[in-house]
Amino acid sequence: MGAEGRYLMMETSQVATCTGQTKPYKALNAAYRGYKDGTVEFFGNQVEALTGHSKDDFNSKRLRWTDVIYAADRESVKQSFVLALKGDKTYMREYRVQHRDGSLVWFQEWGQIICDDAGHVESVLGVLLEITERKRMEEIQLRIDRLTGKYLLFMLASEQFAIGIIKVREIIGLTPITPIPGAPDYLRGVINLRGKVIPVVNLRLKLGMEDCPPTDRTCIVLVECRDSQGTRDIGLIVDSVSEVLFVQGQDIDESPDIITRFNGDYITGMAKVAGGIKMVLDVDRLNLGTDLAELDESA
8 A cells, every 4th residue: 555545544533532531522624745845745634624625625725724824823834844855754733713703723734745756745644633622621631730739829909819929029018219300100110229229119009009109018028020121129019918828720711801990901810719819910911021121221
């Protein structure tokens, strides 16, 4: 049996079990022969179920496979082919394709480059395996892993917030703050901490909340903040801090619409932990870079 026959046999509807799924899902394969101009000839009809485009759309050359590859993935697809040419002429790559209905479909592609005696590319034989569900589960797991960890809980008004402890440098009492002329209202000024100048942000104002006088529990949480200008330490004025809790990533839900009253652009999600719901703040989303850069220039 030749290579084309082997790839044709691979074009079958098969059932694969995705990690984390209680039920198996169906994954479709499509075998093909491809050419240097980006056109392909599919051996069977599975491609229509995968992409919404018929076998004839491709085999008649009305549509090239390279036309449906998601634009952001085209360069990596090209580079994998270049690397395969320098090696054993085989490759495996994963990328997205634009379905006819506008959705994105993930594929894993296995290919073998066929060359003539002079080493010139004649064609490619390959098979496409649809892996969208697997990718979705991988993304969910990556998100869970990223969010799982210890969080510092703090209060603003009557709401409880959380910051990933990995971002927290230290917590200090409210100390005298040197105002900066012309700074935004939320940027209260700077403090000198062991010889280092630290910008201080009134987190209530930054989140669009009403300001209030400080109390004996008001404090400054020093955090590492990454913005367009790089990474720096900033101080966040909060009403009080309470405790550090370990939170599982799966217990943090996507931010619901209700948090927009606190400027939801800065909120990662809602953590469901003992004692209620906490809003998880992403300090890197505070977008302080431009304002702080202007202050640096005026300093």
